Amino acid sequence: MKALTFRGKHTIQFETINDPVIESDEDVIVSVKQCAICGSDLHVYHEHEKGIDHGTAMGHEFVGEVVEKGKAVKNFSVGDQVMSPFTVSCGDCYYCSIGLTSRCVKSQLFGWREKDKGLHGGQAEFVRVPLANSTLIKIPDGVTHDEALLLGDVMSTGFFCAHQANIKPGGIYVVIGCGPVGLMAILGAREYGAQKIFAVDSVDERLQHATTFGATPINYSTGNFEMLNEVSQGRGADGVLEAVGNKSAGKLAYDLVRPGGIISTVGVCNDANLSFSPVEAYNKNLTYKVGRCPARSFMEKIDSSYSGKKIQCRFHLLSPHEIIGRRSRL
Ligand SMILES: NC(=O)c1ccc[n+]([C@@H]2O[C@H](COP(=O)([O-])OP(=O)(O)OC[C@H]3O[C@@H](n4cnc5c(N)ncnc54)[C@H](O)[C@@H]3O)[C@@H](O)[C@H]2O)c1
Ligand SMILES: [Zn+2]
Ligand SMILES: [Zn+2]
Structure with missing residues (x-):
């Protein structure tokens, strides 16, 4: 064949x-x-x-x-x-x-x-x-x-990513990566009731899709995260859904999540270490959920x-x- x-x-x-x-x-x-x-x-x-x-x-x-x-x-x-x-x-x-x-x-x-x-x-x-x-x-x-x-x-993994983030209707969520999986994570988050979702990527076409799916786009190469700060009164996101799988996305997820928030990672990162240290996780009372989707x-x-x-x-x-x-x- x-x-x-x-x-x-x-x-x-x-x-x-x-x-x-x-x-x-x-x-x-x-x-x-x-x-x-x-x-x-x-x-x-x-x-x-x-x-x-x-x-x-x-x-x-x-x-x-x-x-x-x-x-x-x-x-x-x-x-x-x-x-x-x-x-x-x-x-x-x-x-x-x-x-x-x-x-x-x-x-x-x-x-x-x-x-x-x-x-x-x-x-x-x-x-x-x-x-x-x-x-x-x-x-x-x-x-x-x-x-x-x-x-x-793609769709199972996006929904799994949202499921792990424990979405609440009043919460503020960030999806990092607007490839097929990230876009489905936006849909999943919405289906679980999220009303405020920011979507991060650097590819305009993908950010455009994210907008169509109901998220507010942020181009991380040209934009900034001021909007997130404003809506969360400086706290950061209740949940960050990471669908990239590299160190910089992992670091961004840590930076954007509020103390006590959840990072839900489906991106496959092949690095030896996480992008944040144990004490940084401690200092944010972080919940970190990661793994292969049970599709x-x-x-x-x-x-x-x-x-x-x-x-x-x-x-x-x-x-x-x-x-x-x-x-x-x-
Ligand atoms: N956990 C699982 O079961 C599972 C299942 C499927 C896919 N995955 C993983 O999910 C990830 C996404 O899959 P995909 O098919 O959507 O991939 P993709 O490569 O099409 O999309 C990744 C997107 O991330 C963006 N990106 C890169 N660096 C970024 C950064 N620092 N910040 C924000 N955005 C950034 C890229 O521009 C791209 O649009 C991959 O790592 C893949 O291996 C995991
Ligand atoms: Zn896959
Ligand atoms: Zn079995």
Whole structure:
């Protein structure tokens, strides 16, 4: 099959690699209909993140059609249209049971192979999906491939970032980074009730999108944070949602959060240390939340529809009982 593979720093190759085959009874082979590039692929591309085998098919955002399945796959049939979170999960372990599917004991990330182990990614004609019963979700009727593609990572991660920030309607929030994830964090924050959101980036087009989504833009390369100071009477933000993944964004998050506030970080920063010291965290009574989005469990909470520039989205917070009920029907 044809795939886009990582071949070293700043080198992505369109080449032929072996077709995936069913390796275990719980595997499914998906014929990819659409795939996307995540900001996380860029960490690999720039070699900020190292260790991936050369020749690995990149990407972990994909939707497609089931073309083959193992004997133990009960929830899907050949021909089903499916969406996938960016990591696989078993649905049974402690972490899956508490909704932290990104830390499933059997978790694997699509598009990450190291020392010949791991999974090829979705920027390819076909993908092997292990633990398919508990990883994949059928694309519901009325949801397009475009919409489903957003759910597998970008939208789930944005909403997760907002969820971690413990949004209150009267609070003041800053989203740092207006890439796809940051923009979805703005939407997520709004869905959780935030009314005052500042959005920070240096790319005007992205700030323009942030404005469309209801945030007040701040271009950090030319502007300043006076507005934030004014609305918060100099305190700073109740929550900072960081969707960049570098040291300067981490430092900015610390500088902008008020004492007692929350920094919710989804940006993947490959530096050895945080941008603030333990005593600086102490001096702000800081709550710092960080980590990989449990996309599989968030996908079940989000219903979305996307058309052109207009994003409408409904966010359903289901009870654990409802989530488990849904999962067992999938
Ligand atoms: N935690 C997770 O599960 C998870 C999931 C998906 C993506 N991510 C991470 O989220 C981050 C964002 O992903 P994306 O796809 O939106 O990436 P992206 O590269 O498209 O967007 C990043 C944005 O940050 C802006 N930026 C850079 N430095 C900045 C700074 N100092 N202050 C403000 N803005 C700055 C850039 O101009 C860009 O618009 C990446 O680090 C990615 O690896 C994490
Ligand atoms: Zn991603
Ligand atoms: Zn699990």
